[in-house]
Amino acid sequence: MSNKMIHIPENPVSRFLFSSTGAGWIWLIVRLYVGYTWLTSGWKKVNSDAWTGENAGAAVTGFMQGALAKAEEGKDVSSWYAAFLENFVIPNAKAFSYVVAFGEVLVGLGLILGLLTGIAAFCGGLMNVSFLFAGTVSSNPLLFVLATWLVLAWKNAGWYGLDRWALPLLGTPWSAKKKHSTDSSESIGS
Template identity: 55%
Template sequence: MIVKWLRESTIASVLLLLVRLYVGYEWLTSGWGKVTGGFDAAGFLTGALAKSGGEHPAVSSWWASFLEHFAVPNVGLFNILVPYGEVLVGLGLILGTFTWLAAFFGMVMNFAFLFSGTVSSNPLLLLLQIFIVVAGSNAGRIGLDYFIQPYFRKNFGRRR
């Protein structure tokens, strides 16, 4: 019932617009600060690894293994992916362009931050992005998706 309302209701699309603008602003400002401020993920990754030890670790061993064996050796890649990913997610949500995809990738980043032992605003953003993803195309009805989705349906839709 709630899913149907999120996916079909005009009122839901207006509420989702407000949610999108808030979440998008959070992502955009966070990412822009990193793009213009000389972001380096090395300190964050090292701090996350430090949280994987002790009696009550905040970071699971499997995630610490991923960080140690992939993220830290490829920190240069993460120095690009994180800030520009945050900016693109923010723009996608604010403009309503590929809305559910932007929210999905925002969720991926929120989970990565949470797995790394950082709470901050991540749970709230994650929850709001779940509503956007569940709403599907209705989340971008008031946005550029209104114009983009018909093109994709016409040119790339299911063929029988």
């Protein structure tokens, strides 16, 4: 068995879309659309009494009870997800209310500003999937697909945004800068 590494080249379309800064303008349009959708939705929730006011948790409880009713009818909601909603989400509806409302605003801001775009898109996609599991279609399938593409394009999706400067400063865990030793006994290339 050979230890020779096999290199399969990336196709030019994928390389352009997911690695080239030239595709940044495409992702800017997608980011602004998805970000605006999340920001406006979250802002309405943040300013709603049923989400973050005195009655915080009421909207989440009502939404989850609707999902449980669908599960009982055998429609659109899996039994395992219904159990999660009933045993974890509804008892913690107030906390989930704040997480959803402010999470939507933060995802929207992250995408609009192009700051930590991949992470913001992932969190938005996670919320989309949660809503889909709860039996709500609406714009969630489209937003999930676009969020997934933004996650795949994390290297260049924020090029026309703050990621252009933030990502080089923050770096990535797999490309941590090696510390240079001043010890002269260390050989170069070791």
